[in-house]
Amino acid sequence: MSGLLFALAFALVAIHGLRSRQLAGKLRRDVRHLAQNVDMLETAEGLAGYGRWCIELDPRRHLWSEEMCHLASLPAGTAPREEILERILPDGLAQIETTLMAHKHDHEAFAIEFEVVDRNGNSRILRARARNLFSPEGVREQVFMVVRDVTGDYSLKRDRDEALERAARAQQQANTDELTGLANRRSAMAFLDRAVVEARKCGDPLSVVVFDIDHFKAVNDGHGHLTGDKVIRTLGEIAARQARELDLVGRVGGEEFIWIMPGCAADVAFRVAERLRWAVEAGTHSASIPSITISAGHAELEPGDASLMLFARADAALYEAKRAGRNRVTKAA
Numbered sequence: 001m002s003g004l005l006f007a008l009a010f011a012l013v014a015i016h017g018l019r020s021r022q023l024a025g026k027l028r029r030d031v032r033h034l035a036q037n038v039d040m041l042e043t044a045e046g047l048a049g050y051g052r053w054c055i056e057l058d059p060r061r062h063l064w065s066e067e068m069c070h071l072a073s074l075p076a077g078t079a080p081r082e083e084i085l086e087r088i089l090p091d092g093l094a095q096i097e098t099t100l101m102a103h104k105h106d107h108e109a110f111a112i113e114f115e116v117v118d119r120n121g122n123s124r125i126l127r128a129r130a131r132n133l134f135s136p137e138g139v140r141e142q143v144f145m146v147v148r149d150v151t152g153d154y155s156l157k158r159d160r161d162e163a164l165e166r167a168a169r170a171q172q173q174a175n176t177d178e179l180t181g182l183a184n185r186r187s188a189m190a191f192l193d194r195a196v197v198e199a200r201k202c203g204d205p206l207s208v209v210v211f212d213i214d215h216f217k218a219v220n221d222g223h224g225h226l227t228g229d230k231v232i233r234t235l236g237e238i239a240a241r242q243a244r245e246l247d248l249v250g251r252v253g254g255e256e257f258i259w260i261m262p263g264c265a266a267d268v269a270f271r272v273a274e275r276l277r278w279a280v281e282a283g284t285h286s287a288s289i290p291s292i293t294i295s296a297g298h299a300e301l302e303p304g305d306a307s308l309m310l311f312a313r314a315d316a317a318l319y320e321a322k323r324a325g326r327n328r329v330t331k332a333a
Contacts, residue, residue: 053080053128053145055100071126071149073118088116090123099130100143106132112145124151177251179229180236188250188258192307195262199301207269209259210314211239211276211296214326216255219290231289238283242276256318258311266300266331273298273329281327295321299332 051068055061062080069078072088085093095114103110112128128145135141175187183191192208199206213219213235220228232255239249239257248260259276261269273296285291297317301310313332321330 049148051147053147055143055145057141057143068147071124071147072116073122073124088118090115090117103130103132104140107134113150124149125154126150177236180233180251182236182240182257183248183250185250185252188248188252188260189307189311191248191250192258192260192311195260196301196305196307196310199262204263205265206301206310207261207264207266207298208301208310208314209261209269209273209276209296209298209329210252210256210311210318211259211273211294212254212256212318214293214295214322216292219292223290227289231284231292234284234287234289235280235292235294238279239276242272242279258314266298269298269300270329270331277327277329293327295326296329297321297332298329 049067049071051071052065053068054063056063062082062085064080066076068074068080069076072078074084074088078084089095096112099110099112109129109131112130113125114128115123115125117123126147127150128147130143130145132140133142133144175183177184195206198204213231216228216231219231232251235255235257236249236251239259243249243259244261246262247264248258250258250260252258259273261272264272277294277296280292280294295318297314297320299310299314299317305313317330317332321328324330
């Protein structure tokens, strides 16, 4: 009987040893498989440029993947110790901690953006998608972050904004008279084209005043072209102050200007042109430039008028004012 028990015990030990070896082999295979998966994950992170950063809250400890070293411009294998984090983050951990506190109760993912600085003083902007991990009791235990470098995104946006700004400046320069800062002839006539279309569509009145400086050649001959330019700039400033927000004042050539007034009928255009004439005469009388006067012609949009015809009628009225003695406003026929 004792021999039988011994044999049974031996068999059980053998079976247990076999199972242990089988379990050990399976464990080794699982560990090897897990290691391969970790390697594949880290390779994928490196290719995609994403890093993992885990913050254990109590006790406080930082863990991160190898790609985080690259993102933070640190040597491979650098552990995220507090002194390292204090060095690479310009504001220490404050900028991250502030965001973590603001989202401490969140169960949904949230974003964190922060700046890291390398030993050479070069800064990079990192953006993370973060998620809180809670215990079964609802206590936040960890914050897990997936991090990527968005410095290039900011550079592209800055480049795009600068390109748009350059394009806007170029467009403004193309539409602006260099001497006065008002609309140039091309821009003014394009505005007039649109104003005529809008007036036709809405049935609103539209008036145009064309004006220029009386005896301007005498100003240039007697005082020089620099003074003449100053006179033109001053006239542009006075005219711009008289205009409404929806109006446009432009310089169409030499000392000649146009004032386009949407929604303005002929009687109102005459009054504002007279007001401008008086403002120019009074405003230059005591200024540090030669005193000048202007002549003006005005015309209201009529059936059958195109923009060039409306301009031509106002321009003809201007020359009628000059023939009548200058320093006056004349209505188009």
